[in-house]
Amino acid sequence: MAQALYTATVTSTGGGRDGRVESPAGDLALDVRPPAALGGAGEAAxxxxxxxxxxxxxxxxxxxxxxxxxxxxxxxxxxxxxxxxxxxxxxxxxxxxxxxxxxxxxxxxxxxxxxxxxxxxxxxxxxxxxxxxxxxxxxxxxx
CATH class of the missing domain: 3.30.300.20 (K homology (KH) domain)
Incomplete structure (x- = not known):
């Protein structure tokens, strides 16, 4: 088993691929949207x-x-x-x-x-x- 050096934690809320992701510290906080190529709104990660x-x-x-x-x-x-x-x-x-x-x-x-x-x-x-x-x-x- 590998020795753990760092763990990143991010929580997804909302509709998953059409929702939000955020880390506890708030250093990552993004809306996520399905890409337009897949019929989604796009305009987000x-x-x-x-x-x-x-x-x-x-x-x-x-x-x-x-x-x-x-x-x-x-x-x-x-x-x-x-x-x-x-x-x-x-x-x-x-x-x-x-x-x-x-x-x-x-x-x-x-x-x-x-x-x-x-x-x-x-x-x-x-x-x-x-x-x-x-x-x-x-x-x-x-x-």
């Missing part, structure tokens, strides 16, 4: 957008750590990480499932010989990348 933001920022941190560990000048190559998270219909059970993709762009990329290796290392290290590969201890229970 949605779960896929929030997951993409979390994955991109975590992956970028992991990537910059891999760069520093390899002696690469992070400021010179300034990575930009884009996460695409897609909600898919799952025909196997009539529900839904997520898929995703991380794309990394570097400044001065033509001078970074080990870019692909650094991205692969970050993908192995990033906790969100691990979670989407199924390496995630999940539980659902009553309060």
């Amino acid at each position: 949605n779960p896929e957008l929030l997951f993409a933001a979390a994955w991109a920022s975590c992956f970028n941190g992991a990537l910059q750590l891999m760069m520093k560990n390899a002696g690469v000048d992070v400021a010179k190559f300034a990575p930009a990480v884009t996460a695409n998270v897609t909600l898919n219909k799952d025909d196997s059970d009539g529900g839904f499932r997520l898929s995703g993709e991380i794309t990394v762009a570097f400044d001065n990329a033509d001078e970074l010989d080990n870019a692909a290796e650094l991205v692969a290392q970050a993908h192995q290290f990033c906790p969100y990348s691990k979670a989407v590969r199924g390496d995630f201890d999940a539980e659902a229970r009553l309060a």
Whole structure:
């Protein structure tokens, strides 16, 4: 079992995908709405957008750590990480499932010989990348 270092807590109220999410400290407080592409109102965050933001920022941190560990000048190559998270219909059970993709762009990329290796290392290290590969201890229970 892993050693817990930090726990984030967020509560969803209202209509779930059409409601509100808020942390106890109030440092995250957002309305959530289904995207217009799914027939919703849009005009607010949605779960896929929030997951993409979390994955991109975590992956970028992991990537910059891999760069520093390899002696690469992070400021010179300034990575930009884009996460695409897609909600898919799952025909196997009539529900839904997520898929995703991380794309990394570097400044001065033509001078970074080990870019692909650094991205692969970050993908192995990033906790969100691990979670989407199924390496995630999940539980659902009553309060």
